[in-house]
Amino acid sequence: MMGENLVIVESPTKAGTIQKFLGKGFQVKSSFGHIRDLQEKSLSVDVEHGFTPEYVIPAGKKKVVAELKAAAAKADKVWLASDEDREGEAISWHLCEALGLDPATTGRIVFHEITKPAIQHALENPRTVDMNLVNAQQARRVLDRLVGFELSPILWRKIQRGLSAGRVQSVALRLVVDREREILAFKSEPYYHVEGEFFAGKTRLKGTLESRFEDAAEARRFLEDSIGAKYTVGRIERKQGVRYPAAPFTTSTLQQEASRKLHMSVSRTMSLAQSLYERGLITYMRTDSTNLSALAINSAKTFITDNFGPEYSHPRQFKTHSKGAQEAHEAIRPTYISNTSIEGSPQEQKLYNLIWMRTVASQMADASVMNTRVLLDSDRRSEKFAIQATEVLFDGFLKLYMEGSDDESDDDASEALLPVLREGDIVAAGEISALCRFTAPPFRYSEATLVKKLEELGIGRPSTYSPTITTLTTGRGYIVKGDKEGTRYDVTNYVLKDGSVTQKHKTETVGAERGKLLPQEIGIIVTDYLEGAFPDIMDYDFTAKVEKDFDAVADGELEWRDVIASFYSSFHPKVNTSMHDGQYTRVSRELGIDPTDGKKIVAKFGQYGPYVQKGDGPGRQLASLAKGQLIENITLEDALKLFRLPRKVGEYNGVEIIATRGRFGPYIKYGSSNITLPRGKDPITVSLEECIALIGADGGKAPANQPIAEFGGISVLNGRYGPYIKFAGANYRIPKGMDAASLTEADCRKIIEKK
Numbered sequence: 001m002m003g004e005n006l007v008i009v010e011s012p013t014k015a016g017t018i019q020k021f022l023g024k025g026f027q028v029k030s031s032f033g034h035i036r037d038l039q040e041k042s043l044s045v046d047v048e049h050g051f052t053p054e055y056v057i058p059a060g061k062k063k064v065v066a067e068l069k070a071a072a073a074k075a076d077k078v079w080l081a082s083d084e085d086r087e088g089e090a091i092s093w094h095l096c097e098a099l100g101l102d103p104a105t106t107g108r109i110v111f112h113e114i115t116k117p118a119i120q121h122a123l124e125n126p127r128t129v130d131m132n133l134v135n136a137q138q139a140r141r142v143l144d145r146l147v148g149f150e151l152s153p154i155l156w157r158k159i160q161r162g163l164s165a166g167r168v169q170s171v172a173l174r175l176v177v178d179r180e181r182e183i184l185a186f187k188s189e190p191y192y193h194v195e196g197e198f199f200a201g202k203t204r205l206k207g208t209l210e211s212r213f214e215d216a217a218e219a220r221r222f223l224e225d226s227i228g229a230k231y232t233v234g235r236i237e238r239k240q241g242v243r244y245p246a247a248p249f250t251t252s253t254l255q256q257e258a259s260r261k262l263h264m265s266v267s268r269t270m271s272l273a274q275s276l277y278e279r280g281l282i283t284y285m286r287t288d289s290t291n292l293s294a295l296a297i298n299s300a301k302t303f304i305t306d307n308f309g310p311e312y313s314h315p316r317q318f319k320t321h322s323k324g325a326q327e328a329h330e331a332i333r334p335t336y337i338s339n340t341s342i343e344g345s346p347q348e349q350k351l352y353n354l355i356w357m358r359t360v361a362s363q364m365a366d367a368s369v370m371n372t373r374v375l376l377d378s379d380r381r382s383e384k385f386a387i388q389a390t391e392v393l394f395d396g397f398l399k400l401y402m403e404g405s406d407d408e409s410d411d412d413a414s415e416a417l418l419p420v421l422r423e424g425d426i427v428a429a430g431e432i433s434a435l436c437r438f439t440a441p442p443f444r445y446s447e448a449t450l451v452k453k454l455e456e457l458g459i460g461r462p463s464t465y466s467p468t469i470t471t472l473t474t475g476r477g478y479i480v481k482g483d484k485e486g487t488r489y490d491v492t493n494y495v496l497k498d499g500s501v502t503q504k505h506k507t508e509t510v511g512a513e514r515g516k517l518l519p520q521e522i523g524i525i526v527t528d529y530l531e532g533a534f535p536d537i538m539d540y541d542f543t544a545k546v547e548k549d550f551d552a553v554a555d556g557e558l559e560w561r562d563v564i565a566s567f568y569s570s571f572h573p574k575v576n577t578s579m580h581d582g583q584y585t586r587v588s589r590e591l592g593i594d595p596t597d598g599k600k601i602v603a604k605f606g607q608y609g610p611y612v613q614k615g616d617g618p619g620r621q622l623a624s625l626a627k628g629q630l631i632e633n634i635t636l637e638d639a640l641k642l643f644r645l646p647r648k649v650g651e652y653n654g655v656e657i658i659a660t661r662g663r664f665g666p667y668i669k670y671g672s673s674n675i676t677l678p679r680g681k682d683p684i685t686v687s688l689e690e691c692i693a694l695i696g697a698d699g700g701k702a703p704a705n706q707p708i709a710e711f712g713g714i715s716v717l718n719g720r721y722g723p724y725i726k727f728a729g730a731n732y733r734i735p736k737g738m739d740a741a742s743l744t745e746a747d748c749r750k751i752i753e754k755k
Contacts, residue, residue, distance in 0.1 A: 004025065004026075004027060004074065004075050004076055004077075005022075005025060005026045005027070005075060005076065005077045005078075005079060006026075006027050006029065006071050006072055006074075006075035006077070006078045006079065007022065007026055007027070007028045007029070007079045007081050007109075008028075008029055008030070008031055008068060008078065008079070008080055008081065008082070008095055009028060009029075009030055009031070009081045009082060010030060010031055010032070010033050010082050010083065010088070010091060011030055011032070011033070011274075011278055012030045012032070013275065013278035013279065014030070014114065014277075014278040015028040015029060015030040016028075017114050017278060017279055017280045018081070018114060018119060021114075021115075021116040021119050021120075022119065027071065027075070029067070029068060029071055031064060031068065031082075031091065031095060032061070032064055033091070034061075034090075034091055034094065035057060035061050035064060035065050035068075035091070035094055035095065035098055036055040036056065036057055036061075036094040036097070036098055037055065037056070037058065038053055038054065038055065038056075038141065038145055039054060039056050042054075043145065043146075043149050044056075044145065045142050045145055045146060047146075047568070050561050051142055051146075051561055051564045051565070051568070053138060053141065053142055053145075055094070055097075057098060065098050065099070068095070068099055069098075069099050069100070072099050072100075072101060077107065078099075078101055078106050078107070079106075079107045079108075079109050079123070079126070080092035080095055080096070080106060080107065080108050080109070080129070081109050081110075081111075081122070082095075083284065083286070084110040084111065084112055084284060084329075085133075085284075085286055085462075085463065086133045086134075086136050086137040086140075086463075086554060087137055087463055088110075089108075089129065089130055089133035089134050089137065090133075090134050090137040090138065090141075092108055092129050093129050093131070093134045096129060103128055103129050104128060106128070106129070107123075107126035107127075108126060108127050108128055108129050108130075109122035109123060109125075109126050109127075110122060110127075112283045112284040112287075112329060112330050113277075113280070113282075113283040113284070113330075113335045114277065114278065114279075114280040114335070115280055115335050115336075132553065132554050132555065132556045133554050135553050135554075135559075135560040136550045136551070136553040136554035136560065138560055139549075139550055139553050139560040139563050139564060140550055142564055143167060143546070143563075143564055143567060144166060144167050144168075146564070146567075146568060146571070147165065147166060147167045147537065147571070148164060148165060148166050148167075150571075150572070150575045151164075151165035151170075151530070151534070151537075151575070152164045152165055153579070154533075154575065154578050154579055155526060155529070157579065157584075158529060158578075158583070158584050158585050159522075159525055159526060159529060159585045160522065160607060160713075160728070161728055162728030162729050162730070163476070163522070163526060164476060165526070165530060165537075166468075166471065167537065167543065167546070168454075168459060168460045168464055168468050168543065169468050169471050169472060170526075170527070170530055170537060170538060171459055171537075171538060171539075171540060171543045172450060172454060172459070172460075172468050172469070172472060173472055173478050173479065173519070173523055173526070173527055174527050174530075174531065174538050175445065175450065175453055175454075176444075176445055176450065176472075176479055176517050176518075176519050176523070177519045177523060177524050177527040179442060179444055179445055180444065180518070180519050180524075180630075181632075182441065182442050183441040183442060183444065183511070184630075184632060184633050186439075186441035186442070188438040188439050188440065188441065188487070188510050188511070189438065189439045190215075190436055190437070190438050190489070190491070191212050191213065191214055191436075191437055191438070191439070192212060192213040192214075192215070192216065192218065192219035192434045192435065192436055192437070193208075193209070193212055193434075193435050193437045194208070194209035194211075194212070194213070194219065194222065194223075194432065194433065194434050194435070195207070195208055195209070195432070195433050195435065196208075196209070196385055196429060196430070196431070196432040196433070197429075197430035197431055197432075198231060198376065198385070198387070198427045198428065198429055198430065199427060199428040199429075199430060200418075200419045200421060200425070200427050200428075201419060203418075203419045204430075205374075205387050205418070205427070206387065207376060207385035207386060207387045208385065208386055208387075208388075209222075209383055209384070209385055209386075210375075210383065210384050210385070210386050211383045213434070216436070216492060216494070219434035219436075219494055220434065220494050220501060220503075222381060222383070222434065223432060223434055223494050223495075223496040223501045224496075224501055225380050225381050226378060226380050226381060226429075226432060226496060227496065227499055227500070227501070228380075228499065229378045229379055229380040229381070229429065230378070230379045230426065231376045231377065231378055231385070231426065231427050231428075231429055232376065232377050232379075232424055232425065232426050232427070233374060233375075233376060233377075233421050233422065233423050233424060233425040233426075233427065234375045234376060234377035234384060234423065235374075235375045235423065236372070236373075236374050236375075236421060236422075236423060237372070237373040237374075237375075238370060238371070238372050238373075239370075239371050240368065240369070240370055240371075240393070241368075241369045241370070241371050242366050242367070242368060242369070243366060243367040243369060243396075243397075243398065244366050245361045245362050245363075245364055245366070245396075245397040245401070246358065246361070246362065246401075246403045247290040247318035247331070247362060248290055248292055248318065248331035248332065248333055248358060248359050248362045249331055249332040249333075249355060249358050249359075250287055250288045250289065250290060250320075250331060250332065250462070251270075251285060251286050251287055251288060251332070251462035251463075251465065252288065252451050252452065252455045252462065252465065254269060254273065254285070254332055254354075254355070255269050255270070255447070255448055255451050255465065255466075256404075256448040256449070256451060256452055257354060257358070257403065257404055257448075258351060258354060258448075259446060259447060259448035260404030260405070260448065261354060261404050262347075262350050262351065262354065263515075264347070264351070265447055265481075266447045266448065266451060266465060266466045266469050266470075267466050267469070267470050268347075269351065269466075270285065270466045272347055272348055272351045273285035273332070273351065275344075275348060276342075276344075276348060276351065276352055276355075279344075280335060281334065281335060281339070281342055281352060282332055282333065282334055282335060282352065282355055283330050283331070283332055283333050283335060284330075284332075285332055286462040286463050287329075287330065287331060287332060287462060288320065288455075288461070288462050289320045289329055289330055289331055290318040290319070290320050290331045291317065291318070291320065291329060291330050291331060292317065292318075292330060292331055292333060292359070292362075292363075293330055296330075296333055296337065296359070297315050297316075297317070297363060298315075299336070299337040299338070300315070300337050300359065300360055300362075300363035301313050301315050301363060302337075303337050303338065303360065304360065304363060304364055308364070308399065308400075311365065312364050312365050312396065312397075312399065313363065313364065313365065314363065314364060314365040314366065314396075315363055316362070316363065318331075318362065331359075332355055333355065333359040334352070334355060334356050334359060337356075337359070337360065339356075340356060341353070357400055357401040358401060360400060360401075361397040361400045361401035362397075364396055364397035364399070364400060365394070365396040365397065366396050366397070367392065367394060367395055367396035367397060367398045368392075368393040368394040368396065369390050369391065369392050369393060370390070370391040370393055371388075371389075371390050372388070372389045372390070372391065372418055373386060373387070373388055374386070374387040374389075374418070374421060375387075376427060387418070389418045391418075430497075431495060431496070431497045432495070432496040432497075433493060433494070433495050433496075434493060434494040434495075435493050436489075436491035436492065436493055436508060437508070438489065438508060438510040440510060440511065441511055443513065443516075444484070444513055444516035444517060444518065445516065445517045446515060446516055446517065447469050447481070447517065450469065450517060451465045451469070454468075457540050457543075457544055458544035458547055458548070459540065459543050459544055459547065460547070461547065472517075472523075473517070476523075477520060477522060477523075478519065478520060478522060478523030478526060479517050479518065479519055479520065479523055480517075480518050480520060480627075481515060481516070481517060481518070482515075482516070482518050482627075482628070483512075483513065483514050483515065483516070484511060484512060484513045484516065484518065484628070485509075485512055486509040486510055486511040486512030486513070487509070487510050487511055488507050488508070488509050489507065489508045489509075489510065490505065490506075490507055491505070491506060491507070491508045492504070492505055493505075493506060518628065519630075521587075521605060521609070521610040521625070521630055521631055522605075522609070522610075522713075524630065524632070525585060525587055525605060528585075529585050533574065533578045534571075534574060534578075536570070536571070537571075546563075546567065549563045550563070585605075587604060587605040587610075587631055588602055588603070588604045588605075589602065589603045589604075589631050589632070589634075590602050591603055591612070591634065591635070591636045591639050592636035594614060594640060594643075599614050599615040600614070600615065600616075601613070601614050601636060601639050601640070603625070603631040603634050603639065604631070605631060607713075608624075608711055608713045608714050608727070608745070608749075609624060609625070609713035609714075610624070610625040610629070610630070610631055611623060611624050611625060612625065612634070612639040612642055612643070614639075614643060621643055622745075623639075623642035623643050623645065624642075624662075624710060624711060625642070626642065626661050626665075626666075627661075627665055641684055642661075644684055645659070645660045645661055645683055645684065646658045646659065646660035646669070646683075647659045647660070647683060647684060649668070649686065649687070649688050649691050650688035650691070652670070652688070652691070652692050652695060655670060655671045656669075656670075657669070657670050657688065657691045657692075657695070658670075659677075659683035659684070659686050659691070660683055660710075661683050661710070662709070662710030662715070665677070666681065666682065666683040666686075667683075668683070668686070668691050668694065668695075669708070669709075669741065670691075670695050671741070672708070672739075672740070672741050673695075674708050674718070675694050675695060677694070678694075708723055708740050708741055708743075709740075709741070709743060711745035711748060713727060713728065714726075714727045714745065714748045714749075714752070715727070716734075716740055716743055716748065718740075719731075722734075722740075723740030725743075725748050725751055725752065727748075727752055732751050732752055734751065735751070
């Protein structure tokens with residue numbers, strides 16, 4: 001009879017799923033992730049002796065390690081079943097080290113799906129811990145620790161305490177900052193775009209003029225010249241096309257598509273995918289391979305043939321295009337194609353359905369379409385209207401799935417049938433409109449498009465995308481995920497209808513975006529400093545080369561300590577030079593003169609964040625920049641508005657109402673309560689009646705964690721246990737007897753400095 005087997009995995013959910021498959025004779029326990037890591041508050045890397053990492057068992061993991069050690073001592077055989085990637089391999093190695101296991105006799109089993117056949121196959125084909133993969137992970141961990149530990153103190157000294165830098169994090173930040181600067185430098189120019197409706201019999205057709213006009217006079221002249229014009233079909237272009245299904249999901253493409261179709265953040269997508277994997281519902285979620293197993297391809301063929309017909313089946317294998325693909329050996333797919341739905345939370349079900357559809361669609365036939373372009377000639381002007389239509393001749397994979405688009409301006413060609421048209425046919429014109437539009441700046445990055453860009457540049461790997469973005473958006477305040485309202489322009493459009501041209505006035509908004517990554521002033525300053533002092537760290541090609549070196553370590557082609565030594569030999573001297581070069585970051589931009597008193601206004605960055613200053617000396621006035629404002633693009637007009645806040649709106653029940661703006665947006669102060677102003681309400685113009693209505697709706701209570709006051713990077717907040725001060729990621733208790741609502745910036749600084 002077989003003795004007791006101990007199987008160790010990372011998560012309790014995964015342990016429970018595997019335990020059901022193995023049954024008696026096996027005990028499956030979880031390590032709850034990593035059991036050893038570098039020390040938190042020291043470098044923990046012996047630079048003088050081959051960059052040897054100094055691993056410790058965190059206090060919170062000592063009980064887990066003791067339990068695993070006791071279980072391993074009793075077991076006849078120990079199996080290490082952590083994930084099939086470098087991180088998982090490192091966990092298995094750390095388990096050997098911490099539990100005193102002999103790597104030569106300890107079975108290492110790997111699988112990319114948690115199913116009974118996969119687990120049994122792994123047990124029948126064990127191997128030992130792959131030290132090349134372990135060393136690739138160690139190289140990444142040590143290099144990232146060296147960069148973070150040595151750069152962060154420089155940022156504290158040169159810019160502000162509490163800041164940090166990271167090898168991948170800083171390059172990702174640079175991408176976002178560079179894109180913002182492209183947008184700031186972009187000048188939107190107006191032009192006129194002409195659209196017309198035409199009728200072929202009773203069928204309404206939409207046509208677009210192929211030319212565009214630079215100004216209103218040209219556009220109006222075109223419409224006036226077109227009064228009474230006769231339109232004929234000049235040329236018909238038909239071209240049969242083929243649409244191909246997208247490849248099965250990799251980590252990156254899953255994050256992008258979940259963002260487009262399900263509006264999920266990258267971190268949420270990965271959390272849900274991990275849950276689906278550990279429950280045995282999908283294959284491993286960290287992969288840059290688009291391969292499918294023969295079993296999956298055959299299962300998809302059977303399902304498609306049975307449910308759609310044999311003509312819809314087209315088994316195919318996709319080639320992986322990602323540079324250095326190495327994480328796992330198969331794409332993300334359902335473990336069983338026959339499971340068209342699952343139990344779970346609504347979000348889990350939606351993500352599973354997306355993975356299922358993408359997998360099955362990848363094995364379906366191409367779609368056949370007829371693209372038709374009809375050009376209309378006018379007897380009054382030489383410009384031509386174009387009518388576009390796409391007819392689906394055979395839907396193929398489109399019957400199930402269509403990939404989303406990153407381009408917010410994309411409009412799919414009309415999936416419509418055109419009437420039978422011949423060259424020379426006359427079509428009747430309806431309303432023709434000349435619409436004022438503006439050239440648009442590049443789109444800001446979303447979480448998904450930033451992941452796509454990092455992957456294109458070869459920066460990071462599937463396991464790094466989510467934590468990198470999380471660190472930037474929630475950990476450091478370098479980037480916020482938010483909306484941009486855009487710039488509003490008053491425009492005049494022209495309409496030709498019933499033989500006359502009329503004009504219509506409206507407002508056009510340019511550059512409005514939702515849910516994008518917006519760099520904050522501190523993120524821009526950090527990027528500028530690092531680009532100047534450490535150009536290699538911020539260089540895209542250099543960062544991508546380091547990733548290739550890690551891949552070479554994983555393949556046994558490079559020694560990991562050599563990779564670190566090569567990097568550190570040039571990096572560390574720059575650290576020493578920068579720390580003592582006497583140069584400090586001073587960001588300042590003169591905005592102009594206040595016309596009311598002749599005082600100079602300057603935008604600056606200080607210890608407590610970005611602000612504007614009016615005048616000099618003891619009588620100077622300071623005001624923090626509003627959320628979304630940057631020193632680079634704030635105008636004199638914007639700055640003057642900031643000095644009008646806080647503003648006394650009036651009184652209600654004998655208590656003053658103050659309208660102001662803080663880090664979290666505009667709000668009103670009513671006694672000790674702080675009430676957020678709704679979208680569209682300006683603290684400079686909000687009326688007393690509107691404030692009273694808000695106070696009545698709020699009951700005069702201040703929600704927890706709502707701002708009481710804002711002074712640049714300092715926030716005075718209502719907490720669960722009363723008001724407190726938050727600055728640079730730390731919380732500071734307000735001494736008894738001090739009224740939080742009446743604290744000044746100087747008061748807050750004293751409390752912070754005293755602690």
